[in-house]
Amino acid sequence: MDKQHLLTSVQMASFVADGMLRFDELIPDEINQQAMREIDEERIPRSYEKQGQPLSDLWPDSQGFGAMFRLPQVQGIIHSLIGPDPLYDHHAFHRVGPRHEEGQTWHADAIIDTRQHFDIQLFYYPHDTPREMGGTMFLPGSHLRRIHETDIGRYQNFVGQMPIVCKAGTLAIGHHGIWHCAQPNHTERMRYMFKLRLNPTVRQLLLWNTDDLDSPEIHKALFRNHKWYGNDDRLEYANRIKFWRFLTGNDKFDSNYWLTRIENMPERRVPVGTA
Ligand SMILES: O=C(O)CCC(=O)C(=O)O
Ligand SMILES: [Fe+2]
Numbered sequence: 001m002d003k004q005h006l007l008t009s010v011q012m013a014s015f016v017a018d019g020m021l022r023f024d025e026l027i028p029d030e031i032n033q034q035a036m037r038e039i040d041e042e043r044i045p046r047s048y049e050k051q052g053q054p055l056s057d058l059w060p061d062s063q064g065f066g067a068m069f070r071l072p073q074v075q076g077i078i079h080s081l082i083g084p085d086p087l088y089d090h091h092a093f094h095r096v097g098p099r100h101e102e103g104q105t106w107h108a109d110a111i112i113d114t115r116q117h118f119d120i121q122l123f124y125y126p127h128d129t130p131r132e133m134g135g136t137m138f139l140p141g142s143h144l145r146r147i148h149e150t151d152i153g154r155y156q157n158f159v160g161q162m163p164i165v166c167k168a169g170t171l172a173i174g175h176h177g178i179w180h181c182a183q184p185n186h187t188e189r190m191r192y193m194f195k196l197r198l199n200p201t202v203r204q205l206l207l208w209n210t211d212d213l214d215s216p217e218i219h220k221a222l223f224r225n226h227k228w229y230g231n232d233d234r235l236e237y238a239n240r241i242k243f244w245r246f247l248t249g250n251d252k253f254d255s256n257y258w259l260t261r262i263e264n265m266p267e268r269r270v271p272v273g274t275a
Contacts, residue, residue: 005076006209013221016243019143019175027068027169032126035064036192039093048090055086055198065194068124077173080208081120082200089119089197096191104181105153112148116246117204119176124194127168133191134183135164141226143177144239152179159228205249
């Protein structure tokens with residue numbers, strides 16, 4: 001894997017804090033056009049392929065979706081987060097018709113799943129997506145609040161929610177726990193969005209370009225406050241510390257003594273009669 005395509009430690013810290021990363025205009029237009037054609041002409045089936053198969057076996061001749069995830073830049077992103085030899089979990093083609101006034105309810109694509117090991121989902125936008133066309137709405141920082149699918153469906157809007165308003169060829173990568181929902185399409189055009197879920201087959205440990213592992217920017221990225229959790233921000237920070245420890249293998253990593261304090265459960269006994 002060419003180091004130049006791997007994510008940096010600061011980007012990984014952003015993923016730990018936000019549960020997502022976005023790469024605007026990453027995919028060339030030729031691939032975007034082919035990808036939409038593949039959906040329209042049903043050259044790639046809507047139904048799931050064999051789940052749990054190596055991603056590398058999937059759609060070998062595809063000039064659209066296959067070419068998209070085989071791009072060295074996309075391979076570098078995938079490698080950084082879930083390592084080599086990822087597995088295909090499932091895919092979904094979304095075509096939201098013109099004047100489709102309904103959005104999805106807020107949800108995560110998961111049952112309650114408390115693993116530190118995580119899957120990623122690629123959300124690929126092959127054409128310009130202005131706000132009136134929807135885009136997928138994400139809630140950065142929601143991925144560590146593990147919920148069951150539409151448990152959060154009663155909510156309408158959150159402080160800090162982020163619609164993917166983007167140019168063609170944009171890719172968002174989400175942690176499996178990220179809260180999101182499709183938005184209505186108020187335009188006269190069809191909206192396309194392609195989702196692909198992938199599973200790791202290796203321990204997710206230092207898989208990215210770690211040259212900047214000691215950068216002070218990591219701390220800033222990890223302890224970003226998204227505001228929507230109000231006074232509960234420290235709980236989020238504690239969960240991110242655990243996640244960063246998992247990714248770096250550094251069990252002593254902490255900030256402000258937050259985890260070290262609650263992990264202090266001494267077992268050393270004072271010999272009886274010495275007091
Ligand atoms: O269409 C969208 O923007 C989101 C669809 C979605 O929630 C999904 O594929 O999991
Ligand atoms: Fe979803």
